[in-house]
Amino acid sequence: MSAAPSHVAYESDIAPIAALISDRTRAAMLTALLDGRALAAGELARLAGVSPATASSHLARLLDGRLITMEAQGRHRYYRLAGSEVARVLETIALISPPIQVRSLRQSRQAAMLRTARTCYDHLAGRAGVALLDALLDKGVLIPAGETYEVPADGEELLAGFGVDVPAVRRSRRKFAGPCLDWTERRPHLNGALGAALTARLIDLGWLVRGRERRALVITDTGRAGLADVFGCLLD
Amino acid sequence: MSAAPSHVAYESDIAPIAALISDRTRAAMLTALLDGRALAAGELARLAGVSPATASSHLARLLDGRLITMEAQGRHRYYRLAGSEVARVLETIALISPPIQVRSLRQSRQAAMLRTARTCYDHLAGRAGVALLDALLDKGVLIPAGETYEVPADGEELLAGFGVDVPAVRRSRRKFAGPCLDWTERRPHLNGALGAALTARLIDLGWLVRGRERRALVITDTGRAGLADVFGCLLD
DNA sequence: GTCATGCTTCGATGCTCAACGAAGGATCGT
DNA sequence: ACGATCCTTCGTTGAGCATCGAAGCATGAC
Structure with a gap:
C-alpha cells in the first residue's frame, strides 16, 4: 500500500x-x-x-x-x-491484552502487590486507587460533572486539612480531576492534577511507600488507619 | 530479544x-x-x-x-x-494520533459530518453524542455512579415514553451505561447497552439517518426538534 | 451434474526494521 | 588537558512480514 x-x-x-x-x-x-x-x-x-x-x-x-x-x-x-493520555493508551491496550503467565513465586507476589496498589502515571491505582475514589465520591468530596469531577467547598476544606491545597492544584494547566479506567480492577480511579497531588501527599505522609519495583506501592498501617479515618476508605 | x-x-x-x-x-x-x-x-x-x-x-x-x-x-x-473494549482501544489511540490532513473538499465535508454525529461501535458519538449525554445528565435521566450511570424511576418513565424499554436493556449481559471518551470532542458520550438502545431508537424514529459512509449520521429536522423537545438537547 | 462466487492456503518476492559493534560527539571529574 | 562516562550516529546483518498470483475448497445457482 x-x-x-x-x-x-x-x-x-x-x-x-x-x-x-x-x-x-x-x-x-x-x-x-x-x-x-x-x-x-x-x-x-x-x-x-x-x-x-x-x-x-x-x-x-x-x-x-x-x-x-x-x-x-x-x-x-x-x-x-x-502525558497521561499516553499512559491511558497503554493501560487501555493492557485491558485487552493477555496477561503474561506468572512463572515464579516472586513474580506472583509482585503481581499481587501491583493489583493492591500502584501508581498509574503519577496517581494511585489498583484496588486502593479504586477504593479511594469510591470513598471520595461517597463522602461528597468529589462530585461527578460529565467526564470530570468537581470539589465543593466542604470537600476543599477536608482536603486542606489533609494537606492538599486544592486552589493551587486548580491553577495547574493540567486537567483538574477525572476518572481513569483501572486495568486490573476494570473500574475507575482518580486521575488528573488532583489525583497526582493526593498521591504525592499520601507518599509524603508515609501512608504509602514505594516498593522495590517503583510502580508498586505498599500501604502502611498508619496509612490504612488514616485512609479509613480521613476519607472513610476501608481496605481489605 | x-x-x-x-x-x-x-x-x-x-x-x-x-x-x-x-x-x-x-x-x-x-x-x-x-x-x-x-x-x-x-x-x-x-x-x-x-x-x-x-x-x-x-x-x-x-x-x-x-x-x-x-x-x-x-x-x-x-x-x-x-467488543466495545476493542473499539475503545482504537478511539483511545486515535486521541493521540495526528489527524490525517484533509485533501479534498469532499473529504473535508465528510470529516465535518463525522464530527457532528457518528456511531462509535454501536452508539451515538460526535457533537450530538456529547450533547445528548449532557442533556440526559442535566435532566436527571442519568445519574453518575462511579464509572457507570444509573437511571432513576422518573428517567425510566421518560425513556419508556420515548420508546426505550429500560428494564429490557438492563437484562442484557452487556454493561448497562457508561461514559466513553469521544476522540473528536474529547468529552464523553453515552456507552453500553443503553447507549446502543437509544441510538437504535433514534435511527428507528428517523431522527438520525445513516450517511453514505455508514459511520456518519445526519440529524434530520424532526430529529433536531424531537431531541430538543424530549431531552432538552439543543444542537447548534 | 456444472459453472460461478467467495474465501482461504501456498509459495515466491521484496521491503522494512531491530539488533549490534565501532566510531564520533558531548559533558564531567581530576 | 586528559581520560572516563553517557549517549548518539553509521553501516551491516538478518529476520519478519506484507503483498500478490495461482491453486484449492467450500457454497450457491441453474
Whole structure:
C-alpha cells in the first residue's frame, strides 16, 4: 500500500502510533515509564535488555512520535511519557491484552502487590486507587460533572486539612480531576492534577511507600488507619 | 530479544496487540468495523484496498488475536469487532494520533459530518453524542455512579415514553451505561447497552439517518426538534 | 451434474526494521 | 588537558512480514 485508502483518510492515522508500541523493546520502555518518572537512556536500555545503541534508536523514534519527551541534564538524557493520555493508551491496550503467565513465586507476589496498589502515571491505582475514589465520591468530596469531577467547598476544606491545597492544584494547566479506567480492577480511579497531588501527599505522609519495583506501592498501617479515618476508605 | 525482560513480565503483553493495529491495512479494516457492523471479507478487502488473499491473511491474524470475531453465512464470512473494549482501544489511540490532513473538499465535508454525529461501535458519538449525554445528565435521566450511570424511576418513565424499554436493556449481559471518551470532542458520550438502545431508537424514529459512509449520521429536522423537545438537547 | 462466487492456503518476492559493534560527539571529574 | 562516562550516529546483518498470483475448497445457482 502506497497511499491510505480514501475511506479512512478523514480519520486519525492510528497505525503509526500503534507501530511505536508494537515492538517488545519499545513497549518495555514505555511500560517502565508508566509511573511518570523520567529515566535516563542507559537505564531504559538496561531495563529493556538491549544495547545503548539500540535503545537510542528506539528512543529517537518514540520521541519523534511524541509518545515521550526528553530533557538533557549534563551527559544524561532523561526521558518520560509525553502525558497521561499516553499512559491511558497503554493501560487501555493492557485491558485487552493477555496477561503474561506468572512463572515464579516472586513474580506472583509482585503481581499481587501491583493489583493492591500502584501508581498509574503519577496517581494511585489498583484496588486502593479504586477504593479511594469510591470513598471520595461517597463522602461528597468529589462530585461527578460529565467526564470530570468537581470539589465543593466542604470537600476543599477536608482536603486542606489533609494537606492538599486544592486552589493551587486548580491553577495547574493540567486537567483538574477525572476518572481513569483501572486495568486490573476494570473500574475507575482518580486521575488528573488532583489525583497526582493526593498521591504525592499520601507518599509524603508515609501512608504509602514505594516498593522495590517503583510502580508498586505498599500501604502502611498508619496509612490504612488514616485512609479509613480521613476519607472513610476501608481496605481489605 | 528472545525473552521479555523480567521487569515487565508480571504485566500484560501489550506489544502483540499493538502489532495487530500497527499495520495500515489492518488498521483500515478495524476502523471500518468501528461502527459495530459485521462486514464480509471481500468488502473489507475492497475498503482496505488490498487483494482478497492479503485481506484473508490479515483477518486470520486479527481473529487469532481476538480483536475480531467471525461468523460464516453461506459462502460469505462476516467479521465484526470482538467488543466495545476493542473499539475503545482504537478511539483511545486515535486521541493521540495526528489527524490525517484533509485533501479534498469532499473529504473535508465528510470529516465535518463525522464530527457532528457518528456511531462509535454501536452508539451515538460526535457533537450530538456529547450533547445528548449532557442533556440526559442535566435532566436527571442519568445519574453518575462511579464509572457507570444509573437511571432513576422518573428517567425510566421518560425513556419508556420515548420508546426505550429500560428494564429490557438492563437484562442484557452487556454493561448497562457508561461514559466513553469521544476522540473528536474529547468529552464523553453515552456507552453500553443503553447507549446502543437509544441510538437504535433514534435511527428507528428517523431522527438520525445513516450517511453514505455508514459511520456518519445526519440529524434530520424532526430529529433536531424531537431531541430538543424530549431531552432538552439543543444542537447548534 | 456444472459453472460461478467467495474465501482461504501456498509459495515466491521484496521491503522494512531491530539488533549490534565501532566510531564520533558531548559533558564531567581530576 | 586528559581520560572516563553517557549517549548518539553509521553501516551491516538478518529476520519478519506484507503483498500478490495461482491453486484449492467450500457454497450457491441453474
